[in-house]
Amino acid sequence: MRVETLLREQAARMPQATALVAGGMRLRYGDLDALSERFAASLAEQGVARGDRVMLFMDNCWEMAVAVFAVLKAGAVVCPLNPGVKAPGLAHVLGDCRPGAIVLDARHHTLLQEADPGGTLAGTRIIARAGESLPEGAVALEECLEESHRLDREAGDENDLALIIYTSGSTGRAKGVMMAHRNVDAASRLIRDYLENTPDDVVLSVLPLSFTYGLYQLLVAVRAGACLVLEKSFAFPQTVLETARAEGVTGFPLVPTIAAMLVSMKDSPAGFLPDLRYITNAAAALPPAHLASLRALFPKAEFYAMYGLTECARATFLPPGEIDRHPGSVGKALPETEAFVIGEDGVPAAAGVTGELVVRGPHVMRGYWNDPAATDAVLRALPDGRGIALHTGDLFSTDAEGYLHFVGRRDDIIKVRGEKVPPRQVEDVLQSCPGVREALVFGEPEPVLGHIVHALIIRDDDALTERAVMQFCARRLPDAMMPKKVTFRSELPRTASGKISRRLAAMEATQAL
Known part of the structure; x- marks a missing residue:
């Protein structure tokens, strides 16, 4: 299934249900579908063709969510980029993915010019979320959302690329992870199923939509028909939590930094979010002390420890009922997925022996954009003769019951x-x-x-x-x-x-x- 189909189906099924709350804006599913349809038609009118890369260079905002689905509806490829990137990193991504259009916050236009001193983007369409300040030569995003052109072409099929998400560059230069629509469809379905998301869920996300973990909060929420409360960041935690309480948030994805901020707050009593039913963590493992504090702060919430990486979105999860029996574990492979530890010989390692985690599944990336050598280095066959597996580069071990425990990155x-x-x-x-x-x-x-x-x-x-x-x-x-x-x-x-x-x-x- 193509990813934009998820939105169209929910809009047809429940057009009046709230899909997104962001920056004071509330969008129903019908609104999100209609706005993204208009923007998709505008992109097509401006020459964006099937397979073109469209860079989304914005902070978390409702327009960013609209743009994700608009680009997909236009048959193009979403390339989200964190607005915190510096000019050299931006220059690398621009030269690598060569976008046909760039959608950005107007205030980032200066950085874009700094990253492109040679003017190679002269033919690239710039669409700016401008407010009152539109950069010279750019098209106003606000106008694109108001135009009434119809999208009169088929977007493509599920084998087309949907996303190119650039890695953080924590182990070298950022690489563009290619995810086809079928990969994203599988990942969002598997995550929705084990979290048991439904239209009754209200998910708080302070994670960047340019980050895999953050983007999938939007995709999974739409798949489930849930409401996403999108915040720009967690810089003002008390304000964010007040919003979460008012909206009746039921799901809270976090990372260790957010956990550290939560447990250090002095004025958030236990039960502050009474409707919260689950917390997830899929970045670095939470320290045991922080996990204990979170469980005390949110006693009714179940905690899902997970392991994921950009190259497959998510690979494992630990059911909340197993957290005390397997402390520190990230669980086992998702359904339809294999995740196991191998030794240097490529053969599965015994329990307690540290080795590299490898992953197979329908949500594993197609490869790295413009980098076949890097692709071949991580997507390799194993001696079991059952095809390629994603070699994560992360060191794990398993306990006696087969639960996975993260040890560290090989290079760390x-x-x-x-x-x-x-x-x-x-x-x-x-x-x-x-x-x-x-x-x-x-x-x-x-x-x-x-x-x-x-x-x-x-x-x-x-x-x-x-x-x-x-x-x-x-x-x-x-x-x-x-x-x-x-x-x-x-x-x-x-x-x-x-x-x-x-x-x-x-x-x-x-x-x-």
Whole structure:
């Protein structure tokens, strides 16, 4: 099924139901369908053809949601890009995907010009969400949404590309992950099914629509006929939570940074969101201390630990009923999916043995845009003779019952005197230390030991000292895993998509030496 069909079907079935709440705007399913139809027709009138890439370069807003479905209805490919990207990253994506049109917030136009000093975008249509300030040569998005042209062509079929989502670049230059309509259709269906989403759900999302985890909140909500409450960010948590309470939010997808902010809030009593039935986490694993605090804050909500990556959206989930029996696990493979650990020989590893996670399923990407070498490196056949599998590059192990446990990225493992130190295990201890809000651990080169464990910490208590952190860790960690350096920071290094980055932390530390 093509992805835009999901919206058309819901609009026909329940046109008056609320689909989206964002920035004071409420859109019913009929509204979302009609607005995206108008915009799709406008894109076609402006020369956007089937298979063209259309970059969406906007903050979270209702127009961004409309644009996603409009581009798909026009038969084009959605290329969402986080507006927090810097000029070099933007230049790379522009040169790689070569968009036929760019839809952006007017305030980002200056950055677009900075990223394209040679003027190679001269023939590219620029559509700006302008308000009162329209960049020279751009078309106003507001006008595109008001035009009454009809879309008089077939968009294509389910094998066409639907999305090119660029990775965060946390392990190198950003790569464009290609997802066909059938891949997105499968992923959204599988996620909807295990979360048991229905039209009664109201899902709060503060995650960027340019980020896979955030985009699928929109896609799954539309598939379920649910309402999505879309917020620009979680920068003002109390305001966001007040909105969530007023809207009767039932689902709350989060990442560790949001969890850290929630558990550090002093004025949000347990049960603050009385209608909340589930919380999800699909980014980095939550520290056990934060998970315990969230369960106390939202005692009626079930918690879904999940594992996903841009290349397949989601691979595993842990049913809420198993969270106490398998602490720290991200569960098992989704239905219709295989997710298992292999050794260096490509053969499944025994329980308790660390190896690489591989994934097979209908939602695995087609490959990387314009990068066959990188595609071949991760989509490879296994000795079992059953075709290719996505090699995630992430290290996992399984317990005796086959539940998967994340160990770390292969490139993140720190070698101290020849011993392998998984950063996440150190971070879990640090984040259970009183006064620590967030922690990031990475390996810093050291001539004698090879590497030392360097911890970056955001603290809630200014009285917390490096000595106190060291003493806390000494009682809980073996010597090789002990941080040898602790640095207090006001924020942690992040990629353009907002992910905490060990690679950037290591680069900063190396430059400072």
